[in-house]
Amino acid sequence: xxxxxxxxxxxxxxxxxxxQAADFAExxxxxxxxxxxxxxxxxxxxxxxxxxxxxxxxxxxxxMLLRKNDPQLTRALAPTVEEAxxxxxxxxxxPLADALxxxxxxxxxxxxxxxxxxxxxxxxxxxxxxxxxxxIQWRITALRTGKSFAEVVLLNTLVYRVEQVxxxxxxxxxxxxxxxxxxxxxQDADMVSGMLTAxxxxxxxxxxxxxxxxxxxxQVGDLSVWIEQGPHAIVAAVIRGTAPQELxxxxxxxxxHVHARLGETLAAFDGDTAxxxxxxxxxxxxxxxxxxxxxKKASPVLWMAVATVVLAVAVWAFFSLSARAxxxxxxxxxRAEPGIVVVSEDRNGGKFAVTGLRDPLAPDPASMLAxxxxxxxxxxxxWQLYQALxxxxxxxxxxxxxxxxxxxxxEFADGVLTAGGTAPVSWIVDSxxxxxxxxxxxxxxxxxxxxxxxxxxxxxxEASPLLFVRGSTAFETGGEQGLRAQxxxxxxxxxxxxxxxxxxxxxxxxxxxxxxxxxxxDPLSVQRATRVxxxxxxxxxxxxxxxxxxxxxxxxxxxxxxxxxxxxNRRVALRVVPAGxxxxxxxx
Amino acid sequence: MIxxxxxxxxxxxxxxxSLVSRFVTSLFSDKYLTTIGVKVDKKTLVxxxxxxxxxxxxxYGQDEFQTVRTSYLKGASGYLLVADGTRQxxxxxxxxxxxxxxxxxxxxxxxxxxxxxxxxxxxxxxDRALWRLAEDGWSIIRTSxxxxxxxxxxxxxxxxxxxxx
Numbered sequence: 001x002x003x004x005x006x007x008x009x010x011x012x013x014x015x016x017x018x019x020q021a022a023d024f025a026e027x028x029x030x031x032x033x034x035x036x037x038x039x040x041x042x043x044x045x046x047x048x049x050x051x052x053x054x055x056x057x058x059x060x061x062x063x064m065l066l067r068k069n070d071p072q073l074t075r076a077l078a079p080t081v082e083e084a085x086x087x088x089x090x091x092x093x094x095p096l097a098d099a100l101x102x103x104x105x106x107x108x109x110x111x112x113x114x115x116x117x118x119x120x121x122x123x124x125x126x127x128x129x130x131x132x133x134x135x136i137q138w139r140i141t142a143l144r145t146g147k148s149f150a151e152v153v154l155l156n157t158l159v160y161r162v163e164q165v166x167x168x169x170x171x172x173x174x175x176x177x178x179x180x181x182x183x184x185x186x187q188d189a190d191m192v193s194g195m196l197t198a199x200x201x202x203x204x205x206x207x208x209x210x211x212x213x214x215x216x217x218x219q220v221g222d223l224s225v226w227i228e229q230g231p232h233a234i235v236a237a238v239i240r241g242t243a244p245q246e247l248x249x250x251x252x253x254x255x256x257h258v259h260a261r262l263g264e265t266l267a268a269f270d271g272d273t274a275x276x277x278x279x280x281x282x283x284x285x286x287x288x289x290x291x292x293x294x295x296k297k298a299s300p301v302l303w304m305a306v307a308t309v310v311l312a313v314a315v316w317a318f319f320s321l322s323a324r325a326x327x328x329x330x331x332x333x334x335r336a337e338p339g340i341v342v343v344s345e346d347r348n349g350g351k352f353a354v355t356g357l358r359d360p361l362a363p364d365p366a367s368m369l370a371x372x373x374x375x376x377x378x379x380x381x382x383w384q385l386y387q388a389l390x391x392x393x394x395x396x397x398x399x400x401x402x403x404x405x406x407x408x409x410x411e412f413a414d415g416v417l418t419a420g421g422t423a424p425v426s427w428i429v430d431s432x433x434x435x436x437x438x439x440x441x442x443x444x445x446x447x448x449x450x451x452x453x454x455x456x457x458x459x460x461x462e463a464s465p466l467l468f469v470r471g472s473t474a475f476e477t478g479g480e481q482g483l484r485a486q487x488x489x490x491x492x493x494x495x496x497x498x499x500x501x502x503x504x505x506x507x508x509x510x511x512x513x514x515x516x517x518x519x520x521x522d523p524l525s526v527q528r529a530t531r532v533x534x535x536x537x538x539x540x541x542x543x544x545x546x547x548x549x550x551x552x553x554x555x556x557x558x559x560x561x562x563x564x565x566x567x568x569n570r571r572v573a574l575r576v577v578p579a580g581x582x583x584x585x586x587x588x
Numbered sequence: 589m590i591x592x593x594x595x596x597x598x599x600x601x602x603x604x605x606s607l608v609s610r611f612v613t614s615l616f617s618d619k620y621l622t623t624i625g626v627k628v629d630k631k632t633l634v635x636x637x638x639x640x641x642x643x644x645x646x647x648y649g650q651d652e653f654q655t656v657r658t659s660y661l662k663g664a665s666g667y668l669l670v671a672d673g674t675r676q677x678x679x680x681x682x683x684x685x686x687x688x689x690x691x692x693x694x695x696x697x698x699x700x701x702x703x704x705x706x707x708x709x710x711x712x713x714x715d716r717a718l719w720r721l722a723e724d725g726w727s728i729i730r731t732s733x734x735x736x737x738x739x740x741x742x743x744x745x746x747x748x749x750x751x752x753x
Contacts, residue, residue, distance in 0.1 A: 024711050038698040071590075075636075075638055078667030079637060169663065170661030170663075171662040172643075172662065172663025172665075173593065173628075173643070174591045174592075174593055174643060174663070175591070187712045188630060190641060191593070191628050191630050191643070194630075194643045194645065195620070195628045196629075198620075198624055198626045198660060199624060201657065201660060201662075202624040202626075202657070202659075203657065205657055205659050256668075270590075270665075271590045271591045271640075271665060272589070272590055272591075273589050273590075273591055274589060361750070420714040486615060
């Protein structure tokens with residue numbers, strides 16, 4: 001085959017040209033035939049819409065995945081998607097509703113719950129403050145200032161509330177996201193965001209601080225703006241009231257969350273804020289509100305506990321006061337008791353304590369406890385013994401020392417111990433020696449006791465005549481015993497006379513019955529009296545004088561009509577008279 | 589939602605604030621301009637079917653007494669360089685500010701706005717200078733904050749360029 005370049009152009013004939021063309025065609029077919037067929041195939045595919053659709057459908061998903069973050073793709077698809085959704089909803093809304101149901105259901109419930117919760121809280125707060133004295137003051141304030149009652153309540157009960165949270169792109173100041181607490185809102189969040197950024201830049205430039213430093217707090221009246229910044233975005237919270245520093249931690253966590261989730265989007269931010277809808281929940285965690293804690297109504301359990309404590313205190317007070325009253329009565333009784341002196345009293349460790357002086361003859365203070373209703377276990381007592389000089393105790397002490405018989409009465413007054421009643425003569429005599437030794441006794445007066453005893457002895461002496469055998473000076477049977485008995489009485493009388501410093505005379509008178517003549521009866525009666533006087537004289541009586549006389553039968557004791565009467569008339573009678581008394585008068 | 593930060597740059601008295609006021613209803617008082625040196629306003633436009641919110645940072649004008657706080661430029665997606673058509677010197681200031689802005693935020697879209705076009709008799713800006721700027725790739729729009737002419741167009745064109753960037 002010749003080269004097309006070697007053949008001269010002017011010598012070619014039509015036949016030769018046809019051959020040459022066929023040769024060239026064959027040559028082309030040999031050299032570029034495969035490429036031509038491929039090009040033809042490609043051309044056919046390009047000209048075939050169905051083939052193109054198939055080709056594009058194979059790469060479209062992968063291509064969209066590669067461009068998923070391309071805003072242009074989003075903008076391109078948005079109208080079509082919107083129209084498709086609109087058309088779908090118009091045609092049959094049910095599929096879309098079914099698809100969105102799992103999302104809308106919880107979202108709606110959450111929104112309703114949040115709204116109801118807020119409404120109930122507001123309602124509760126309003127009700128709580130609607131009838132109190134504080135509420136009246138707030139209503140007056142509302143009227144005076146022109147604010148609503150709810151607003152005044154809020155201002156007075158609010159500790160702090162985060163009213164708005166801005167998520168702002170750090171360099172441009174463009175607002176990426178904005179959440180509010182519901183009742184409040186900025187005039188225009190976008191412009192506020194811009195101005196806030198301008199103010200931050202102004203402050204940063206004006207004070208020439210380091211690049212990392214930035215304005216983090218603004219204060220305007222009772223509003224403050226807290227700012228937490230990240231590498232690409234800042235979070236600014238508008239706060240009414242005084243928030244705790246823990247809020248800054250929450251804000252910082254929100255900043256970190258935003259950067260962690262949308263860091264690349266922030267770094268390549270071109271003005272599209274749609275992706276930042278995803279971080280609304282993180283920003284909403286900063287929307288915190290705290291009210292002043294109201295005083296909670298006490299629970300019934302607490303009331304019961306308080307009531308129990310009050311009751312216990314009341315019971316304790318009752319018993320304590322009762323115990324104190326009993327103790328006071330006991331002390332009063334002690335102080336009223338002769339021979340007991342209360343020096344001090346106290347209460348230590350739940351026990352009463354008392355110290356004092358006590359006469360051994362005074363009542364035992366321990367025995368008085370029972371009468372006061374006090375247990376001995378509740379009392380600590382220390383008593384020092386002493387001798388009291390109260391008259392009653394002196395009399396008691398005298399009775400104890402003198403061992404006075406029960407028939408003896410002892411009284412003490414003005415230093416004089418006076419004895420009364422009756423007592424053996426020997427005791428009377430002994431008491432005169434001992435009584436003055438009793439502490440407090442200045443003088444012992446036993447006169448009444450002696451007088452009574454003298455009278456008794458006199459009666460006994462006068463009522464016990466000595467009887468004689470008829471016509472004799474001999475005593476009847478048992479007469480000697482009677483004589484001795486009378487002698488003992490005289491001894492007692494003599495002792496009493498000595499004790500009292502008195503003297504007595506015993507008139508001894510003999511008598512006879514009428515059986516004999518008077519001439520013999522008179523001497524017989526004298527003899528009888530003389531015998532008795534002689535017997536008494538032998539007793540050695542010191543304060544008693546003896547006289548003897550006989551009256552014969554002239555003064556019979558009974559008419560001498562019977563033998564018994566005559567026997568009674570044969571007697572010697574005694575009569576006790578004071579020494580100075582005239583003869584014949586009976587002793588008084 | 590797309591948001592863009594737009595800075596208004598220019599010499600003192602060129603009408604930046606008037607342009608913004610013509611374009612938006614301001615929320616904040618102009619006193620912020622003389623205190624912290626900036627005031628932020630907002631305007632939402634629709635570009636190619638997409639809502640684009642412009643945050644307009646009206647920065648206090650540069651003059652012989654003060655320079656622009658460059659920190660206010662950070663993060664801007666574009667800016668309007670405003671010059672007063674009746675004062676040639678403000679165009680020079682705009683050129684300086686453009687260099688400053690480019691140094692801070694890079695080659696982002698911007699438009700040179702020649703304001704006060706309603707004062708045609710007092711126009712002093714040299715057309716040859718504008719040609720040279722146009723040859724450098726600058727977009728130039730004449731506006732009148734007084735009549736509103738060209739204002740919306742300036743913001744819309746800048747927004748389109750920012751979205752397309």
